[in-house]
Amino acid sequence: MSQHNTNERHVPVLLNEVLEALRPTAGEVIVDGTFGAGGYTRAILGAGASVLAFDRDPTAIAAGRALVATSNDQLKLVEAPFSTMDEHVEAVDGVVLDIGVSSMQLDEAVRGFSFRNDGPLDMRMSGQGLSAADVVNTYKVGDLARIFNFLGEEKHAGRIAHMIVGRRQKRPFERTLDLADAIATDIGRGPKDKIHPATRVFQALRIYVNDELGELARALIAAERILKPNGRLVVVSFHSLEDRIAKRFIADRSETQGGSRHMPQVVSRAATFQKLGGAVSASEAETDANPRARSAKLRAALRTDAPARTADFALFDLPKLPELQHPAEL
DSSP: OOHHHHHHTTOOTTHHHHHHHHOOOTTOEEEESOOTTSHHHHHHHHTTOEEEEEOSOHHHHHHTHHHHHTTTTOEEEEOSOGGGGGGTOSOEEEEEEEOSOOHHHHHOGGGOSOSSSOOBSOOOSSSOSOOHHHHHHHSOHHHHHHHHHHHHOOTTHHHHHHHHHHHHTTSOOOBHHHHHHHHHHHHOOOTTOOSOTTHHHHHHHHHHHTTHHHHHHHHHHHHHHHEEEEEEEEEEESSHHHHHHHHHHHHHHTOSBOOSSSSOSOOBOOOSEEEOSSOEEOOHHHHHHOGGGGGOEEEEEEEOSSOOOOOOGGGGOOOOOOOOOOGGGO
């Protein structure tokens, strides 16, 4: 692994901006929804607050035990999806969610998140459930095309799906480079293409296998339930699909009247959040030092004292995709 990657995996994105929005202080309890390499958690602990950190990746939890040991009982790690935070705690002063895959996961070829190095076609953050290989080797053409189109915004979704179904009849896809090379061979790569032809398909498979959009939607609703009045919600996302969900939730919860296309009737309702500014992007200095920060956006909101609203997932307008199956059902 290069020195650059070694450093990059430990660099939390938009750290100063996250701390400015969260404002952690001694005596407070903050939920870190994605512990990862512990970057945000270390900074929050350093400000004197206690942290309840979630990660569904057992590798991240195991790596974090050393930090727990030196935290003076101010850090508790929970191996669970962050969407379940309201099952583990009732009232907190802040919630920070860093969405997507971590540099740590990308750097480990055995996890199968990236085709920078060859590895098994896996992509499961928790190591359980359906793998990316299960999806590409068993799903119908139409289902694969929808996944690549909606979650990867891949313009060649249909063509790639047909290629995959044709090729897997001869030999199933088991390795990351095998799939990446097959896609590159099928659709080609122009001299002006800045990204590898398989990039969007890999993104789509990762988001689908881990139900990342559904997890984010459920986590936002859970955060609304557990945040105290004046509690802060901070969301850092890395592509437009995630950012759209966060933006839509904060906008909806900051309104006092209904009348969206999801709920046409106008009803009076109390705002559960106060929006704190618009989207914040990384500075040029940060993106130069950490390329992963280029696409990052931070959105923040302040919890009011209004009771949490009923969960309304129609608000998020999530794409209609095939339901994730259990491997035994394939």
